Amino acid sequence: MDLTRSEIKITVAKFLEVAYSKDKGTTAKIMAKKGNAKLTVDQDGNATLSGSAGILTFSGNPVLEKIGMKVKRVSVNFTNEDGKNIGYSATFSLEVISMTVTGEFDLEALITSCSGLLCIAARALKGRNAAYDLELQRVMGM
Amino acid sequence: MKLTSILIASLLTGCATVNTGSTLYSTYESYRREVTSDNIQTSYAKYFSPELISGKNIANKEVQDQLLFKNGMLRIESHYEDIRGQKGCLTVNGYDKDAMPLSFNIEFTPDNQRWLIRAIDILFVDNVRDFSLKGRCPSDYINQ
Numbered sequence: 316m317d318l319t320r321s322e323i324k325i326t327v328a329k330f331l332e333v334a335y336s337k338d339k340g341t342t343a344k345i346m347a348k349k350g351n352a353k354l355t356v357d358q359d360g361n362a363t364l365s366g367s368a369g370i371l372t373f374s375g376n377p378v379l380e381k382i383g384m385k386v387k388r389v390s391v392n393f394t395n396e397d398g399k400n401i402g403y404s405a406t407f408s409l410e411v412i413s414m415t416v417t418g419e420f421d422l423e424a425l426i427t428s429c430s431g432l433l434c435i436a437a438r439a440l441k442g443r444n445a446a447y448d449l450e451l452q453r454v455m456g457m
Numbered sequence: 458m459k460l461t462s463i464l465i466a467s468l469l470t471g472c473a474t475v476n477t478g479s480t481l482y483s484t485y486e487s488y489r490r491e492v493t494s495d496n497i498q499t500s501y502a503k504y505f506s507p508e509l510i511s512g513k514n515i516a517n518k519e520v521q522d523q524l525l526f527k528n529g530m531l532r533i534e535s536h537y538e539d540i541r542g543q544k545g546c547l548t549v550n551g552y553d554k555d556a557m558p559l560s561f562n563i564e565f566t567p568d569n570q571r572w573l574i575r576a577i578d579i580l581f582v583d584n585v586r587d588f589s590l591k592g593r594c595p596s597d598y599i600n601q
Binding site for chain 2: 320323384385390391392404405406408409410411412413414415416417418456
């Protein structure tokens with residue numbers, strides 16, 4: 316299989332990045348609210364980020380297309396217990412098997428602070444390279 | 458009347474258990490030993506249930522790679538299984554090519570006195586402390 320654990324973690328961050336670029340206020344509210352949130356993406360790229368603070372739909376196609384293999388469904392459960400660290404469990408359902416990764420990331424490092432990675436990425440869409448992916452990977456818990 | 462009830466109960470119990478003559482792990486070991494990228498197109502039916510592979514193009518490289526999921530684990534650390542009636546679940550804990558821990562959680566179904574794989578989840582864990590010490594099903598981990 317070509318999909319590795321680090322690629323799955325980076326892909327989860329990239330879905331959040333697309334959500335953030337569509338509606339940073341709603342994305343930040345959903346993720347910052349203590350409790351559970353959920354991200355689902357179907358095979359057509361229809362993505363939904365939902366939680367008690369709101370719901371956001373967006374196209375996950377730009378991210379799905381970069382995976383390079385057929386993904387039937389992505390489902391990520393987020394748990395925010397302290398308003399800062401977010402635990403997550405991400406399942407990628409492929410044609411025959413599924414792959415599940417668990418991890419934790421610092422919400423501020425990824426989203427809420429304007430020094431957060433997605434905020435920086437949103438401000439400077441150019442310059443995406445391997446270093447950016449490595450930084451996403453680091454933030455997502457590896 | 459009491460005897461009839463006992464007989465019916467015995468028959469029902471007999472129906473609820475499966476005698477395949479093999480453990481889930483021995484079936485997995487056989488799959489691990491025998492199935493290769495060279496023979497997957499002819500050997501898959503011996504190990505995977507029709508339910509899992511129905512409608513899949515076995516000639517497709519992506520599908521083949523997934524059926525050869527065993528290749529993702531280079532070293533096996535431990536294994537546990539749990540069989541309940543018509544369903545068996547095997548957990549194989551081990552390490553990938555980067556020596557990172559991962560688990561295969563595999564569901565089996567009985568078919569003609571043997572076990573066939575019905576579902577597979579590969580669980581990437583960060584620490585060996587996260588290894589399950591009992592047989593777990595893919596559905597224990599897959600987010601719905």
